[in-house]
Amino acid sequence: MASIILTVSWAAEKSIQLNLFEAIQIPLLQLQELIKKRHITFRPGDILFTRTGFTEAYDVLIEAGQVALSQRLTASFSGVELSEATFRSLWESQFAVVAGDSSSFEFVLYEWLLAGQGMSIGEIHSLFVNSMPLKVPGGVASPPNAVDIF
Numbered sequence: 001m002a003s004i005i006l007t008v009s010w011a012a013e014k015s016i017q018l019n020l021f022e023a024i025q026i027p028l029l030q031l032q033e034l035i036k037k038r039h040i041t042f043r044p045g046d047i048l049f050t051r052t053g054f055t056e057a058y059d060v061l062i063e064a065g066q067v068a069l070s071q072r073l074t075a076s077f078s079g080v081e082l083s084e085a086t087f088r089s090l091w092e093s094q095f096a097v098v099a100g101d102s103s104s105f106e107f108v109l110y111e112w113l114l115a116g117q118g119m120s121i122g123e124i125h126s127l128f129v130n131s132m133p134l135k136v137p138g139g140v141a142s143p144p145n146a147v148d149i150f
Helices: 008-013 028-037 054-059 063-070 084-093 104-108 110-117
Strands: 047-050 097-100 120-123 128-133 144-149
Touching (some): 028 084
Antiparallel strands (some): 128 144
């Protein structure tokens, strides 16, 4: 299972400024560059993870800052570019799930990905994903047995 992780270190390496609490879009071209540079190939059913550092930035806010963010009228945070090209790329890659540490997938892409394409969405999580074959005694093949640990 391949995945992309757009890390904070990648953004720093490319001098990309991420103001995580503003509506700044991560261009699809930058994701495609990351894919190419890291020699990542996708297969149908893979999971796309993006990590901007949102949860870490949120966790260090004082309580008043966290409350102010929760009371915003719109969920305008940093995330993957919102464009037809992005939607097509996600669809053509045949991801089973897209997930990120920001709310951008959930609030901004919800109806396009989940309702429109049937693609599961994960957001604002810090997790460990492990997948190992399901033990089937005498079996010659086995379905994946994914486990997420939060």
